[in-house]
Amino acid sequence: xxxxxxxxxxxxxxxxxxxxxxxxxxxxxxxxxxxxxxxxxxxxxxxxxxxxxxxxxxxxxxxxxxxxxxxxxxxxxxxxxxxxxxxxxxxxxxxxxxxxxxxxxxxxxxxxxxxxxxxxxxxxxxxxxxxxxxxxxxxxxxxx
Numbered sequence: 001x002x003x004x005x006x007x008x009x010x011x012x013x014x015x016x017x018x019x020x021x022x023x024x025x026x027x028x029x030x031x032x033x034x035x036x037x038x039x040x041x042x043x044x045x046x047x048x049x050x051x052x053x054x055x056x057x058x059x060x061x062x063x064x065x066x067x068x069x070x071x072x073x074x075x076x077x078x079x080x081x082x083x084x085x086x087x088x089x090x091x092x093x094x095x096x097x098x099x100x101x102x103x104x105x106x107x108x109x110x111x112x113x114x115x116x117x118x119x120x121x122x123x124x125x126x127x128x129x130x131x132x133x134x135x136x137x138x139x140x141x142x143x144x
Contacts, residue, residue: 001026001039003056005108006100009063011132013125016112020060021071027053028079035086044099050087052095054080109133 004012004020012020027045030037037043045053057079064071090098109129116126 001037002041002108002111003045003100005105006056006059006096007105007136008108008112008129008132009059011125011129012063013121014067014069017060017063017067018069021064024053024057024060024079025075028082031084031086046086047088048090048092048095048099050082050084052090052092053087054082055092105133105136 001023003023004016009017009020023042027037027042030039031046036046057076061071061076112121112126112129115121116123116129121129
């Protein structure tokens with residue numbers, strides 16, 4: 001389980017984007033059933049407002065529409081109308097600064113790189129991710 005760094009979403013291959021959609025549905029299901037996703041890589045979502053989760057859902061769904069995917073509109077509406085008082089109070093800015101920050105981007109990048117190294121991602125898709133990451137890191141480091 002993982003919530004891919006929000007900046008990587010447009011560069012994910014179709015398999016990972018579809019997997020992310022399933023992941024979001026699984027997170028909601030686990031919270032409804034157990035009160036928590038119960039997985040170390042995604043439990044932090046509970047620190048944030050439910051609106052942060054919904055914004056991430058919307059980003060995934062909008063990317064699916066750009067790719068002409070057929071993600072369930074019914075499930076999307078269900079996720080976007082979901083109410084759950086188990087979520088915390090941190091806002092989107094905290095999500096971006098303390099979880100989906102530069103360090104987490106590196107972690108996600110290296111996870112995807114390992115998949116590319118083991119032929120789990122098409123070279124063309126890997127090149128898009130690598131190019132984005134290289135440009136992003138050069139920008140951060142002031143090497144542009």
